[in-house]
Amino acid sequence: MNDSDQSILPTVDAHIYPRGALDVLSRDEVARLRDASIGGMHELLRRCALAVLTSGSASDDPRAARELYPDFDIQVLQQDRGVRIDLVKAPAMAFVDGDIIRGVAELLFAVVRDLAYTAIELREGHGSRDLSTSEGITDAVFGLLRNARILHPIDPNLVVCWGGHSINRDEYLYTKQVGYELGLRGLDICTGCGPGAMKGPMKGATIAHAKQRHRRMRYIGITEPGIIAAESPNPIVNHLVIMPDIEKRLEAFVRMGHGIIVFPGGVGTAEEILYLLGILLREENAGLPFPLIFTGPQASAAYFEQIDRFLRLTLGEAATSRYRIIVGDPAAVAKKMAAGIRKVREYRIAEKDSFYFNWSLEIPLTFQxxxxxxxxxxxxxxxxxxxxxxxxxxxxxxxxxxxxxxxxxxxxxxxxxxxxxxxxxxxxxxxxxxxxxxxxxxxxxxxxxxxxxxxxxxxxx
Incomplete structure (x- = not known):
C-alpha cells in the first residue's frame, strides 16, 4: 500500500482482501461489478464505494465526493485464493498510517456484497422471483437481508429510528439521549445509516450497551444507491445493507424492525411516516402490534403538531391511533417502546411468526x-x-x-x-x-x- 500522487485531496492506493461473506464471488458477479458494457455495475460500485470511504462527510450533495476525488476507482478481482479489491486514489481519510480503518473496510465489503447479489440474483429473468408480484418482491427483500447475514433468530429487540439528516444541535443531542435509554434496555438500533437523527441514536446506544456489557450490539444501516452518496454511512454502523431502491429499503425497515421511533426530519421522514401508516391502515393489518412513537425535544413540539394536523387532514383520525407523540422525555420513549416490543413478541409467538422478519405484515404492491x-x-x-x-x-x-x-x-x-x-x-x-x-x-x-x-x-x- 503506497501513497499515490495527490489529486485534489490526499489519496491512497491500496489492495484489500475481504474476509467472510466475500471470500468467494462467481466470475459472473466479478464481471458485472467491473464492466458496464455487459450490464455491469461498475459506475454504481464506484459511487457507493466512494460514499463509504468518505464516511462522516458533512455534505449532502451526491456530486461533492466525486468532485473532490475525480480520479478515484475501484476494481474487484477474482483470484485463485479469493477476492481482491483494488482502490486507486482513494480518500486518505479512510486510512490510518497506511492501513484502511477496519470499520470502513467492513462497510466497503458490504457494498461489494450487496451490489454483486443484486446484479445476479435480482436481474430480470433470474431464478424463481417474480418482481412484478408482491410475494416476489418480499422474497427479494428477504433474500438480500439474509445474504447480508443480519437475520438472526433472537428475541425481538430492534428499534428502527427515522429522522432527518439535517437537524439542529438540540434535536441531535435528544436523539442521542433516546438511543442511550434504548440501549440501557438492551435494544439495538437500525437507521438509514446517515448523519443527524440516523447517527444520534446509535451513538447514544453505544454508551448504554457498554455500561450494560451488551456485547453483540447491532447498529444496522439500510440505504439504497440513489441516496448513499448524499447520506454517507456514519462510522458507528456495523451492519450495512444496500437495497436496490427506496421501496425495498422501506420494506426492509418494517419487516426487520420490531418498533419505530420518528425524530424530527424533512421530506424523507415524511415519506417514511406515510409509507408505514398507509400499510398499518389497511384492514389486514388492523390487529398487528407495531409500536410507533414520534418524539423530539420540547422545542420540537410545534413540528409534531404540524405533522399531526397534516396526517389528520389527509389520512383521517384513524391514522392517529397508530402512533403516539411523546415530547421531551427520552426515558418515557424507551419505556413505551420496550413495552410495545414485548407485545410484538407475544403476538409473534401466538401467530407462529418469526422474530427476525415480519411475514405477517401485509404490504400491497402499490407500496412495493x-x-x-x-x-x-x-x-x-x-x-x-x-x-x-x-x-x-x-x-x-x-x-x-x-x-x-x-x-x-x-x-x-x-x-x-x-x-x-x-x-x-x-x-x-x-x-x-x-x-x-x-x-x-x-x-x-x-x-x-x-x-x-x-x-x-x-x-x-
Missing part, C-alpha cells in the same frame, strides 16, 4: 413497486379526498419521494435542472397543508445541511 419521479409521474399523482386512506397515503408517499429525489438524488437533480421544478396537484386544502409543511421544512433548514435551498417542487392547488 419502484416509483420513478419524472415530471409527468409527479403531476399525475391523485392527491384528492374521497380515496381510501391507504391509497391516498401511497400517492402522498410518492410525492415526498419525488421531492427527496429532486433534493439529493443525482437523477432527480438532473431532471430539475433540465425541466424545472416538479408540479404537485391536488385538492386545495390538502395542497395548502402540504405547502405549509414544506415551507416549514425549508425555514427550519430540514431540506439541506448547508447552503441556500432552492425548491425542486411547486405545489399547485
Amino acid at each position: 413497486q419502484p416509483f420513478v419521479p419524472t415530471h409527468e409521474a409527479m403531476a399525475a399523482l391523485d392527491l384528492h379526498h374521497g380515496r381510501k386512506p391507504h391509497e391516498l397515503a401511497a400517492d402522498l408517499r410518492r410525492a415526498f419521494s419525488g421531492i427527496v429525489a429532486g433534493n439529493v438524488k443525482e437523477d432527480g437533480m438532473r431532471r430539475i435542472e433540465e425541466h424545472g421544478p416538479f408540479k404537485i396537484h391536488g385538492d386545495t386544502d390538502m395542497m395548502q397543508s402540504l405547502d405549509a409543511l414544506l415551507r416549514a421544512f425549508v425555514e427550519q433548514r430540514r431540506m439541506k445541511i448547508s447552503g441556500a435551498y432552492r425548491p425542486c417542487y411547486e405545489v399547485v392547488a
